[in-house]
Amino acid sequence: MELGDLLQxxxxxxxxxxxxxxxxxxxxxxxxxxxxxxELHSRATLTGTHDLKAHMLLGSKGVDLPKxxxxxxxxxxxxxxxPLDPVSDTDVYAFLKNERExxxxxxxxxxxxxxxxxxxxxxxRRIYAEWGEEKESLLNALIGPKQNEFPDVRRQTVFxxxxxxxxxRSRLNxxxxxxxxxxxxxxxxxxxxGHRPNLLATFANLAAEKFDNQLVSEMWSVLQFMADNAPPxxxxxxxxxxxxxxxxxxxxxxxxxxRYKQYIxxxxxENPLQAQRGGIPDVYSSVNSFVSINFSxxxxxxxxLDVYNSLPLWALxxxxxxxGDLGAAVRYLKESGVCYDLSRLLSMMKEGTKGEQHSRLExxxxxEYNSKLRSCTDPYKKAVxxxxxxxxxxxxxxxxxxxxxxxxWMQLSILRQQDDREYNVEQLTYSGLQSLILEKYGENYFxxxxxxxxxxxxxxxxxxxESAIEFLARTEDNRAHAVHMAIALNEIHMLGTPSSMHHPxxxxxxxxxxxxxxxxxxxxxxxxxxxxxxxxxxEALQYYFLLRHFKDDNGRSLMLSCVxxxxxxxxxxxxxxxxxxxxxDESGQTGIFAQFHTMDFDKYxxxxxxxxELTYRSNFETAIRLYFIGGQLDKVMRxxxxxxxxxxxxxxxxxxxRTRLRxxxxxxxxxxxxxxxxxxxxxxxxxxxxTQLLVFFDHYHKNESQQASEVLANFRITPxxxxxxxxCVANLxxxxxxxxxxxxxxxxxxxxxxxxxxxxxxxxxxxxxxFDSRESTQTDDWKNENxxxxxxxxxxxxKALTNMAATVTYQMPTATNKRLVQLxxxxx
Numbered sequence: 001m002e003l004g005d006l007l008q009x010x011x012x013x014x015x016x017x018x019x020x021x022x023x024x025x026x027x028x029x030x031x032x033x034x035x036x037x038x039e040l041h042s043r044a045t046l047t048g049t050h051d052l053k054a055h056m057l058l059g060s061k062g063v064d065l066p067k068x069x070x071x072x073x074x075x076x077x078x079x080x081x082x083p084l085d086p087v088s089d090t091d092v093y094a095f096l097k098n099e100r101e102x103x104x105x106x107x108x109x110x111x112x113x114x115x116x117x118x119x120x121x122x123x124x125r126r127i128y129a130e131w132g133e134e135k136e137s138l139l140n141a142l143i144g145p146k147q148n149e150f151p152d153v154r155r156q157t158v159f160x161x162x163x164x165x166x167x168x169r170s171r172l173n174x175x176x177x178x179x180x181x182x183x184x185x186x187x188x189x190x191x192x193x194g195h196r197p198n199l200l201a202t203f204a205n206l207a208a209e210k211f212d213n214q215l216v217s218e219m220w221s222v223l224q225f226m227a228d229n230a231p232p233x234x235x236x237x238x239x240x241x242x243x244x245x246x247x248x249x250x251x252x253x254x255x256x257x258x259r260y261k262q263y264i265x266x267x268x269x270e271n272p273l274q275a276q277r278g279g280i281p282d283v284y285s286s287v288n289s290f291v292s293i294n295f296s297x298x299x300x301x302x303x304x305l306d307v308y309n310s311l312p313l314w315a316l317x318x319x320x321x322x323x324g325d326l327g328a329a330v331r332y333l334k335e336s337g338v339c340y341d342l343s344r345l346l347s348m349m350k351e352g353t354k355g356e357q358h359s360r361l362e363x364x365x366x367x368e369y370n371s372k373l374r375s376c377t378d379p380y381k382k383a384v385x386x387x388x389x390x391x392x393x394x395x396x397x398x399x400x401x402x403x404x405x406x407x408x409w410m411q412l413s414i415l416r417q418q419d420d421r422e423y424n425v426e427q428l429t430y431s432g433l434q435s436l437i438l439e440k441y442g443e444n445y446f447x448x449x450x451x452x453x454x455x456x457x458x459x460x461x462x463x464x465x466e467s468a469i470e471f472l473a474r475t476e477d478n479r480a481h482a483v484h485m486a487i488a489l490n491e492i493h494m495l496g497t498p499s500s501m502h503h504p505x506x507x508x509x510x511x512x513x514x515x516x517x518x519x520x521x522x523x524x525x526x527x528x529x530x531x532x533x534x535x536x537x538x539e540a541l542q543y544y545f546l547l548r549h550f551k552d553d554n555g556r557s558l559m560l561s562c563v564x565x566x567x568x569x570x571x572x573x574x575x576x577x578x579x580x581x582x583x584x585d586e587s588g589q590t591g592i593f594a595q596f597h598t599m600d601f602d603k604y605x606x607x608x609x610x611x612x613e614l615t616y617r618s619n620f621e622t623a624i625r626l627y628f629i630g631g632q633l634d635k636v637m638r639x640x641x642x643x644x645x646x647x648x649x650x651x652x653x654x655x656x657x658r659t660r661l662r663x664x665x666x667x668x669x670x671x672x673x674x675x676x677x678x679x680x681x682x683x684x685x686x687x688x689x690x691t692q693l694l695v696f697f698d699h700y701h702k703n704e705s706q707q708a709s710e711v712l713a714n715f716r717i718t719p720x721x722x723x724x725x726x727x728c729v730a731n732l733x734x735x736x737x738x739x740x741x742x743x744x745x746x747x748x749x750x751x752x753x754x755x756x757x758x759x760x761x762x763x764x765x766x767x768x769x770x771f772d773s774r775e776s777t778q779t780d781d782w783k784n785e786n787x788x789x790x791x792x793x794x795x796x797x798x799k800a801l802t803n804m805a806a807t808v809t810y811q812m813p814t815a816t817n818k819r820l821v822q823l824x825x826x827x828x
Contacts, residue, residue: 534570563593607630
C-alpha cells in the first residue's frame with residue numbers, strides 16, 4: 001500500500017470517529033502515552049503474578065484451578081436456593097422451567113419444616129418421659145418397700161420439763177457472750193471500786209486467748225498498739241489531738257518495723273545453713289544473715305552498687321532502716337567507708353539533733369539525689385536516700401515493695417509536717433497519706449471485701465480509727481468486734497464522735513481536716529444492744545450503762561432514756577419485775593437495775609421517767625405501777641382521779657378496770673398512812689371526793705339504798721329541797737372537772753334512789769322510810785298522815801334534782817334530763 005493511500009485511509013477513519021457534539025478532543029503527548037502504557041503493564045504484571053502464585057499453591061495440593069474456576073462460574077446461588085423471577089408469558093419454555101424449579105424448592109422447604117417440627121416433638125416427648133421416670137423413682141424412694149403401708153415406727157413417750165418461768169432463748173453467740181461478760185466486769189469495777197481498767201487491753205487479751213481466729217487477734221493487736229498514745233486531756237478532742245502530734249506516725253512505723261523483725265527472724269530460722277548466723281543476736285547480725293539468704297544467687301546482685309563483705313551495701317543499709325535500727329545502718333556505712341555525709345546525717349537523726357549542720361548536709365544530699373541518684377540502677381540506694389531526705393514521694397520503689405507493709409512503712413517514713421509543704425511541694429503530709437489510702441486507693445484496691453483485716457489494719461496504722469471501725473461494722477461476722485473496738489476507744493477518749501446523737505453512723509465535721517470522719521458511737525451501740533435487749537436484758541443494760549455520760553435532747557442521761565424506751569415498748573409485768581425487782585422484796589436489790597445505783601441516777605428516777613412516758617402514751621395503769629415503784633404518790637393520785645372520773649359510775653365486775661382501781665386505792669391509802677405525800681389541796685380534795693363517790697356507787701349497784709343515801713348526804717352534792725339548789729350549784733363551781741364530769745350519773749343515781757324509796761313507801765302503805773322513823777304501835781290515821789308526808793318530801797327532793805339539772809352551767813346530756821323529768825312525773 002502506498003503511503004498516500006495509507007494517509008487517506010487514516011483520515012477517513014478519523015472522520016468516522018468524530019462525534020457530532022462539540023466535545024474537545026483528547027490529545028496526549030508521547031510522554032503521557034508512555035506513562036499510561038507503563039501503568040497498564042504494571043497492572044497486568046501484578047495480576048498475573050497473583051494468578052501464578054495461586055496456580056502454584058493449589059497445584060501443589062492437587063487442585064486444578066482453571067477447572068475449578070469454570071465450575072464456580074456455572075454455580076448460581078440464586079438459582080439453587082431462591083425462588084425464580086417470573087418470566088414473560090410468551091416464553092413458554094422458560095415459564096415451564098421456572099414452575100418446575102419453584103415446585104421443587106417448595107417441596108424441599110416444606111420437608112425441612114416438617115423434619116424440624118418432628119424432631120422438636122420427639123425431643124419434648126423424651127424429656128417428659130425421662131422426668132416421669134424420675135418422679136416415679138422419687139415417689140418410690142419416699143414410699144419404701146411397702147407401697148400401701150406406712151413404715152412401722154415405734155412410738156415412744158418423751159417427757160419434757162419446762163421451767164416455771166421460761167425465758168426466751170439468748171440471741172448472743174459465743175463471741176458476743178464473751179464480750180458481754182467483760183463489759184459487765186468492767187462496769188462493776190467502776191461502780192464498786194471506782195477503778196477504770198484498760199478495756200482495750202482486756203479485749204485484746206480476750207481475742208488472743210479465747211477467739212480461735214488469728215486475724216481478729218491481729219486486728220485487736222494493731223489497734224491496741226496504735227491507741228497506746230492516750231490524749232493528754234480527757235476533755236480534748238480526739239481527732240485534733242491525734243493529728244497535732246507525730247506520735248501516731250512514729251507508733252505506726254514502730255509497729256511495722258517490729259513486724260518486719262519477726263519476719264526476718266522467721267526467714268533466718270527456716271534457712272539456718274544459708275544464714276550462718278553468729279555473734280551478738282542484734283539487728284546488725286540479723287540483717288546480715290537475711291541479706292545473705294536473699295542474695296545467695298548471683299543473678300540477684302545485678303545492677304546493685306557498692307559491695308560490702310560480698311554483700312550489697314545499700315541492701316544492708318535499707319533492711320537495717322526497715323527494722324528501725326538507725327545504728328546498724330550507720331555502722332554499715334562507716335565500716336564500708338561509703339557516703340560519709342549520709343552516715344553523719346543518719347547519726348544526727350538517731351540522736352535527734354537538728355541545726356545548721358543538719359540542714360547543710362540535708363541540702364547537699366538532696367542536690368546529689370536530684371542530680372545523680374534519680375537514674376541510679378540500685379533501688380536500695382534510692383530508697384535509703386528517700387528515707388533519710390523524706391523526698392520523692394512519687395517514686396513508689398516498686399522493686400522493694402513486696403507487701404502493703406513495705407509500702408506503708410516507706411510512705412510513713414517520708415512524711416513531713418503540714419508546715420513544711422511551703423518549702424518543698426514534693427513532700428508528703430499525714431493528711432495526704434490518709435487521703436491516698438482512703439479515697440484514692442479505697443476498698444477496691446485493697447480487695448476489702450475478702451481481706452477486711454488487711455484494710456482495717458491499714459486504716460488504723462494511718463490514724464483513721466473511725467473509718468476502720470465503720471468499715472468493719474458493715475459485715476455481720478465482724479460487727480461485734482467493731483462495736484467493742486469503738487467502746488474501748490471511747491473509754492480512753494480516743495474516738496472521734498459527732499456533736500449530736502442524730503448524726504449518721506459515719507459523718508464529716510467541717511472543722512476536721514480531710515479525710516477524717518467521726519463515728520456515732522451512740523447509734524452503733526444502741527443498734528447493737530437492741531438486737532438482744534428482750535432476750536438478754538441484763539447484758540443490754542450493761543451496754544446502756546456505757547452511755548451514762550451522754551445526754552439526750554432533753555438533757556437526761558442517755559442510759560435512762562434507753563432503758564426507759566425498753567420498758568415503754570415492753571411494759572409487761574415480767575419485764576418490770578426483771579428490771580426493778582419484786583415489790584414484795586423489801587430489800588429492793590432483786591432487780592437488774594439495782595446494780596447500777598450511782599450518785600447520778602437510781603431506779604426511782606428511772607421509774608418516774610418511764611411513768612411519765614407511759615402517761616404521755618395514755619397507758620395509765622402501767623404508769624401508776626411505775627409511780628408506785630418510784631415513790632411518786634402525788635402522780636398516782638392524779639392518775640387515779642383521771643381514771644375514776646371515767647368509770648366511777650360503772651357497776652363493779654370482776655377483773656374490770658374499776659375493780660383494779662379499787663385495789664390501787666387501797667394500796668395508795670396504805671402507803672399514805674406511813675408516807676407523807678406532797679400534793680396540791682385541790683388534787684387531794686378531788687381524790688377524796690371521787691373515792692367517796694366510788695363507795696356511793698358501790699352501794700348503789702348493790703341496791704343498798706340507805707348506805708348510798710348516807711354517803712351522798714355527807715358531801716351535800718345534791719339538794720334535799722328546792723331551797724338548797726342554789727347552794728349546791730355554788731358548791732359545784734369549787735369542784736374539779738373530774739367530779740363535774742360525773743355529775744349527770746350522780747343525779748340519775750340519786751333520782752333512782754328517791755323513786756325506789758317512793759315506790760316502796762307507796763306500795764307498803766306506811767312502811768318506814770329511810771328518812772323518817774316511826775313506831776309500829778301508832779294508829780292507822782297517824783300512819784296515813786306520815787305516809788303522805790314522806791311522799792311529799794320525796795317529791796320535793798325529786799323536784800329539787802330536776803331544778804338543779806336545769807340550773808347548773810354544765811351542759812347536761814339530753815338523756816339525763818329526760819330521765820330525771822320522767823321519774824319526777826311518775827311520782828306525782
